[in-house]
Amino acid sequence: MTDNDFRRNPFHPRAVDEDTCLEQQIQHLLVAVEHELRSAPAGMNELSLIKVLQKPPWELLGDVVFSEPEKLYPVHFLLFHVLYRLRDQLSETGESLRISPLTIRIETQAVVGGEGVPDSVDTLRQFYLDLSQYRLPDEAIQQMMDDFWAGAPGQAPAQSETRQAAETLGFTAIPPDFPTVKQRFRRAVMRAHPDRGGKTETIQHLNQAFSVLKAHFRHSI
Incomplete structure (x- = not known):
């Protein structure tokens, strides 16, 4: 039986051992993530947090291949599972956790709505707290990523997140229209391509920013 076979069968003995x-x-990550976020009051983005958790003293995440969705997905899912569990814990002391790929930050006052109230209707929370989603087969992960980049329906991003995404693409303010975003995005990706000395992580940042702005303009129509 291959690794993918037992990942698809949660009752296989190897899967049970893996669950333990x-x-x-997850428990180690909860401690590490809270420590790092409290050490960074302004917050950090997902990629920065992943890199911190890869390094000493934590070393809780292995190598991450940002250019391959099926290899990036388990790390992304596990991190966001931990973030939503941490957010629920913080709510008991009157704190909240802002969760998005671009901004992850502990806040001293609970955010109103799905971003900060654990018992409100929050489809993202429901998804990431369901550990069965961690072992999706590769084809399901690829389809999910394809839907995401194609602009699958979702909630409009917060204004602060939209502004940050615009800054990531080099804008000083939210651009006036989506064609302007696409043009800037293409130029930025070309400059950041590894063949030109860029880094894959930079392209991932640009992809995330582009998806936020795409969602912003989709909901503005």
Whole structure:
């Protein structure tokens, strides 16, 4: 039986053993993530947090291949699972956690609505707290990523997140229209391409910013 086979079968003995190890890793990540976020009051983005968790003293995440969705997905899912669990814990002390790929930050006052109230209707929270989603087969992960980049329906991003996405693409303010975003995005990706000395992580940042602005203009229509 291959790794993919037992990932698809949650009742296989290897899957049960993996569940135990996974929960232990989650508990370690909860401690590490809270520590790092409290050490960064202004918050950090997802990629920065992943890199911190890869390094000593934590070393809780292995190598991440940002250019391959099926390899990036488990790390992304696990991190966001931990973030939503941490947000629920913080709510008990009157704190909240802003969660998005561009901004992850502990806030001293609970955010109104789905971003900060654990018992409100929050489809993202429901998804990331369901650990069965961690072991999706590769084809399902690829389809999910294809839907995401194609602009699958969702909630409009917060204004602060939209402004930050615009800055990531080099704008000083939210651009007036989506064609302007696409033009700037193409130029930025070309400059950041590894063949020109750029980094894959930079392209991932640009992709995230582009998706936020795409969602912004989709909901503005």
